[in-house]
Every structure is written in structure tokens, then in C-alpha cells.
Amino acid sequence: MDKYKAIPQGYMTVGEAAKKMDVTVRTLQHYDRTGLLSPSTMSEGGRRLYTDKDMVKLHQILSLKRLGFSLDDIKNRLISLDTPAEIADVLEKQAVAVRQKIESLSESLRELEGLREEVLQMQSVNFKKYADIIVNLQMENDFYWLIKHFDDQTLDHIRSRFDKDSGRVFMDTFIQLQNEAIRLQNAGVPGDSDEGQSFAKAYWDMIMDFTDGDMSMLPKLIELGRFEGTDPKWKEKQNLANRYVEQALGFYFSQSGIDPFQEGGE
Known part of the structure; x- marks a missing residue:
């Protein structure tokens, strides 16, 4: 006993x-x-x-x-728990792990909610677009919602042209140029000035980089600012930027002898 x-x-x-x-x-x-x-x-x-x-x-x-x-x-x-310092170290490491988990779960929740919203707005089941949206959500690309508006040909081009890293670089360039267009517009810088034409060249180079020289994609890109159901703030910003972009590019094309839409039709 x-x-x-x-x-x-x-x-x-x-x-x-x-x-x-x-x-x-x-x-x-x-x-x-x-x-x-x-x-x-x-x-x-x-x-x-x-x-x-x-x-x-x-x-x-x-x-x-x-x-x-x-x-x-x-x-x-697991480490020794024999001194206050060791115990405090363990607790701090656990706290770090908890914070990382919270951040990870918060990110997962954001991705789930974002994807759910896009799925409800799409008119049909399209797993290719779902996958693209997920990738862009993981990249923290704020323009992930645009994907639902692209046709399959444009999306196939984007998939073949860009990976995560190059896609992120392109979006950074686009945002920088968009902000620059708004700055020049607000500052009253003429589109045919040296500064305006330097901007136009950079913007056109970005378009050529995106399309890889395929001018047939231009009409689809122009429609980006006209999609129904787009974020109002984004659309307002896009419209403001486009006023300057169209002015500056108009002068740039006339000076360079470029007719992008004629090129696209050849």
C-alpha cells in the first residue's frame, strides 16, 4: 500500500x-x-x-x-527556469511568438475578407483570378481588387510578364508616377515643359515595360480608371493624375512622332 x-x-x-x-x-x-x-x-x-x-x-x-x-x-x-532572468527571457520569447502569431492571423483574416469581397463582386467562378487575388493580397498590393476587371488575355500577360518581385517594383513605379502627375498638376507645371516631358517619357517607358511593346493592350489600360465599382478614392486620384498624364503624353507623342493607337492596330 x-x-x-x-x-x-x-x-x-x-x-x-x-x-x-x-x-x-x-x-x-x-x-x-x-x-x-x-x-x-x-x-x-x-x-x-x-x-x-x-x-x-x-x-x-x-x-x-x-x-x-x-x-x-x-x-x-524550452530552457532552464532557475533564475528570474531566465524566466523573463522565456516569457519575452513567448510574447514575441504570440505577437507574430497575432500579426499572421490578422493578415490571414485580411486576405480571407478581401478574397470573399472580390468573389462576391465577380459574376462567375474563376479560380485563376482567385489565385491572382490571393497572391496580390499576400504581396500587400492595394490594387488587388483591379484583377476582377481584367480579361483573361491581360491576366495571362501579367502572369507571364511579372513575378512577385518584379510586380511589386512595377506597382511602386506606377504609384510614384501617379503621385508625381498629381504634384505637377497641382503645381501648374505645363505638360510641354522640360519637367513635364521628362515625366511623360518616364510614364511612357513604364507603359512599354508593362505591355512589353504590345500596343493592343493600351485600350484596356485606358479603361482602368473607368471600371464600375472601383474604390472612389482611387478613382478620384486616378482621374486627377490622368488629366496631367494625357496632357504630357500628348505633347510627348507629337514631339516624338509616336502614334500608339496606330501602332497597336498594325
Whole structure:
């Protein structure tokens, strides 16, 4: 009957520890077998005995498990809990992991909500467009919603022309030039001035980069600012920028002898 002797003060049985931390006895037995969390001692009768320190360590394990770490990962993350500094270090690392998880979940939620909104606005099921929207959401491209307006030919071109990195660079260039057009418009800089024509060349180079010289895509690009259901702020900004872009490009084409629409029809 030795196994039923009184438990020493400061220790608890596996059943008591399991109840205290709201886990099963089987879970603690498994953690013991795998070397993740062994009891501080064994009773004379062979019973597993745990301490409050073990409970702190168990809390660490359970927290990391909820964050999605595997038991092997957790085992590598556990460190000694013998000094306040060590305990504080463990808690700080867990706090960092929690913050990262929150950020990751928040990003996943943003992507889910964004995709759901686009799916509801599309008139038919199109998994290719869904996939493109997901990629652009992951890139944090604020113009992901434009994808639903592109036809398959334009999207095929974009997929073949750009990857994540080059796509991000292109969008950065587009945004910079759009902002520059608004600045020049507000500053009253003439489109046929040296500054205006320098802008026009940069803008035309961007268009040529996007189309890869295929002028048949120009009418589709012009329609970008006329889509129904587009974000009002984006549309207002686009219209403002386009006033200057059209003026500056008009002078640029006349000076350079370029007729983009004639080229597109050849």
C-alpha cells in the first residue's frame, strides 16, 4: 500500500496536475515519455509527482502548442527556469511568438475578407483570378481588387510578364508616377515643359515595360480608371493624375512622332 502514502508537501500527483492545468493525464504521460516534461520526482510507490515549477513549464508548452509549434519545436525552445532572468527571457520569447502569431492571423483574416469581397463582386467562378487575388493580397498590393476587371488575355500577360518581385517594383513605379502627375498638376507645371516631358517619357517607358511593346493592350489600360465599382478614392486620384498624364503624353507623342493607337492596330 506504499503507493497510497501521503504526497509530500509541495508536490502533486499526475491527476492533480492534469486537473489544475486542464489537460488529460494521458497528455502528461505522453510528455513524460517523449522527454518534453518529466515529473520532478517519483514517489516511493512509483507515482509521478509534479511541482509548481513543472506547472509553469507546462504552461509554456501549452502556449507554444496553441501557437502551432510541433512538440519537437517546443522541446528545442524550452530552457532552464532557475533564475528570474531566465524566466523573463522565456516569457519575452513567448510574447514575441504570440505577437507574430497575432500579426499572421490578422493578415490571414485580411486576405480571407478581401478574397470573399472580390468573389462576391465577380459574376462567375474563376479560380485563376482567385489565385491572382490571393497572391496580390499576400504581396500587400492595394490594387488587388483591379484583377476582377481584367480579361483573361491581360491576366495571362501579367502572369507571364511579372513575378512577385518584379510586380511589386512595377506597382511602386506606377504609384510614384501617379503621385508625381498629381504634384505637377497641382503645381501648374505645363505638360510641354522640360519637367513635364521628362515625366511623360518616364510614364511612357513604364507603359512599354508593362505591355512589353504590345500596343493592343493600351485600350484596356485606358479603361482602368473607368471600371464600375472601383474604390472612389482611387478613382478620384486616378482621374486627377490622368488629366496631367494625357496632357504630357500628348505633347510627348507629337514631339516624338509616336502614334500608339496606330501602332497597336498594325
